[in-house]
Amino acid sequence: MDLKNKKLTEDEFFGIRKEVLTHWPTGSEVDLQEAVEYLKKVPDEKNFAKKLRKAKEEGVTLAQPRAGVALISEHIKLLNYLEDEGGADLLPSTIDSYTRQNRYNECQIGIDESLKAGRSLLNGFPAVNHGVKGCREVYESIKNPIQARHGTPDARLLSEIITASGWTSNEGGGISYNIPYAKSVSMEKTIRDWQYCDRLTGWYEEQGIELNREPFGPLTGTLVPPSISNTVAILEALLAAEQGVKNVTVGYGQCGNMVQDIAAIRALEEQTEEYLKRFGYSDVFVTTVFHQWMGGFPADEAKAFGVISVGAATAAMAGATKVIVKTPHEAIGIPTMEANAQGIRDTIMTLNMLKGQRMPMSPELQTEINIIKAETRCMLESVYEVGKGDFARGTVEAFKLGIVDIPFAPSKYNAGKMMPARDNSGAVRYLMTGNIPFTKDIIDFNKAKLVERGQFEKRDVTFQMTVDDIFAVGKGNLIGRPEEKK
Secondary structure (H helix, E strand, O other), X not given: OOOOOOXXXXXXXXXXXXXXXXXXXXXXXXXXXXHHHHHHOOOHHHOHHXXXXXXXXXXXXXXXXXXXXXXXXXXXXXXXHHHHOOOOOOEEEEXXXXXXXXXXXXXXXXXXXXXXXOOOOXXXXXXXXXXXXXXXXXXXXXXXXXXXXXXXXXXXXXXXXXXXXXXXXXXXXXXXXXXXXXXXXXXXXXXXXXXXXXXXXXXXXXXXXXXXXXXXXXXXXXXXXXXXHHHHHHHHHHHHHHOOOOEEEEEEEOOOOHHHHHHHHHHHHHHHHHHHHHOOOOOOEEEEEEEOOOOOOOOOHHHHXXXXXXXXXXXXXXXXXXXXXXXXXXXXXXXXXXXXXXXXXXXXXXXXXXXXXXXXXXHHHHHHHHHHXXXXXXXXXXXXXXXXXXXXXXXXXXXXXXXXXXXXXXXXXXXXXXXXXXXOXXXXXXXXXXXXXXXXXXXXXXXXHHHHHHHHXXXXXXXXXXXXXXXXXXXXXXXXXXXXXX
């Protein structure tokens, strides 16, 4: 089948589905008609799409952590703690690394070894292995909506199982769960596989079940310029909408300069709606998610809370629909449930204090919105052009040509020629644009911003700035200034 951005027919979808359900024995537990009846009984307060819709209408920002362990009973205990002690508005199930690579045999070994050890020996919840029965047990034990968060290039069976289990949101996409996560998976394959996931969501929509889909915003989480992540989010929203998705949450990972971060969220929401309407998807409800700092964290807990609070404040002032919460143990590894709950409480306190407040428009904020939109438009229009009007084909070609280029990605299908660095105010700019088709005025704007920093620091504008910036927050600063010689 030639890749194209066209809604899968029922024959195509159900033909692929027969094979997908054979990938692991729990696939046989999925009965679509029974699942429809089950999902119709999900109350509004436990439906992810409906809770996000309500939050956007009321102008509030919801808090959602990351969390996942190997065993059902322990996972339920963790989620109950995060909603009862942490106060989480939305719940996750972070899926383990073996499931992300479709290595279900190793998952089973991990589950068995975890049972023997009495503690989780997997770095997440193996939803496919636990099947519909296990995932429904999780859903029925909590009070809030639940979402699968993972990083899976081929999430077709995972999507079938979690959706049939009452989990009303699924994170990911053919770009955002491939280029930052995998080395050798082709763009054609992941776009096809995620067309299936989106078509599944669209099929449920046709049965009257409102579900949420969320492209993964932060990508590699390291100095990703806003226009890169916004471009990817909009592309994935367009691809999802073609398959029938009606409720989409586009995301962005905090870069650290508050004006730029707020501009990025506002530009993202506006341009997502603009492009969806332009291509005929006028009935898609768009919300936004702001991811707290995804880079290196300070090991000191008090300093880590400072990073979390700034992220929460930025999400509130931007008007994001939800914020993904970090923990004070980020520098150490997988957090305890107590530390996870602390991060949520810190975030909620900040959100409550800023409720109803928004950063007012200023010349500086407007400039940032304008440059992000201009950069994003350059990439999106080029994707459309090289795809000859087809965003699926265009995305594949765009990555081949480096029109869209994600920094520090492991994928061999990513050009890796673009390089970012911070300007003198901490905003992320393009140090090297690679093959991204920016106009001369955009290139000049980025260059001037970095020259300004170089003059301030009395050094040349080089890749060393990028290196310094990567480690800066872990050392207690946003910008990687050169250390003074003693």
